[in-house]
Amino acid sequence: MFNKVATKLAASTFALSLAAAPVVAADYGQWDTDGTAGINESEFRSGFESNEAFNNWDADNSGTLTQSEFKTGIGDNEQAFNERYGDGWFGEWDANSDSALSEDEYYDGLYTSYDADNNNVIEEPEFGDLGDDIGDGGWFDV
Ligand SMILES: [Ca+2]
Numbered sequence: 211m212f213n214k215v216a217t218k219l220a221a222s223t224f225a226l227s228l229a230a231a232p233v234v235a236a237d238y239g240q241w242d243t244d245g246t247a248g249i250n251e252s253e254f255r256s257g258f259e260s261n262e263a264f265n266n267w268d269a270d271n272s273g274t275l276t277q278s279e280f281k282t283g284i285g286d287n288e289q290a291f292n293e294r295y296g297d298g299w300f301g302e303w304d305a306n307s308d309s310a311l312s313e314d315e316y317y318d319g320l321y322t323s324y325d326a327d328n329n330n331v332i333e334e335p336e337f338g339d340l341g342d343d344i345g346d347g348g349w350f351d352v
């Protein structure tokens with residue numbers, strides 16, 4: 211009797227771990243915190259702010275990122291980054307054209323890039339790329 215219950219428990223634990231296997235889906239749930247469908251800009255910002263890439267790349271701790279700080283920081287991932295966001299991404303994100311990205315410009319640029327259909331919400335399929343970029347081995351994994 212006890213063995214039977216234990217076996218059943220083990221089986222359901224196994225099933226649960228299989229269901230949890232897609233890491234990106236689990237992350238999406240962590241980012242989508244307010245219960246409304248999709249990730250809005252403030253959820254995106256809270257999710258992204260725990261990522262250290264911006265601070266690490268900002269070598270002189272000025273609070274803004276120049277193109278050369280970015281190039282040094284991103285290293286070998288520069289080409290993949292340009293492919294993801296488009297070759298002119300730096301100029302597009304630099305809303306006030308001072309040749310440096312503030313944190314606001316950086317997050318706005320990222321958010322807009324991942325929101326592929328421009329409806330101001332990042333849905334789960336759009337989150338797929340972000341999950342890759344911010345996860346293990348992605349360029350934000352610094
Ligand atoms: Ca939400």
Ligand SMILES: [Ca+2]
Pocket residue numbers: 268269270271272273274275276279
């Ligand atoms: Ca800087």
Ligand SMILES: [Ca+2]
Pocket residue numbers: 304305306307308309310311312315
């Ligand atoms: Ca700027």
Ligand SMILES: [Ca+2]
Pocket residue numbers: 325326327328329330331332333336
């Ligand atoms: Ca969208």
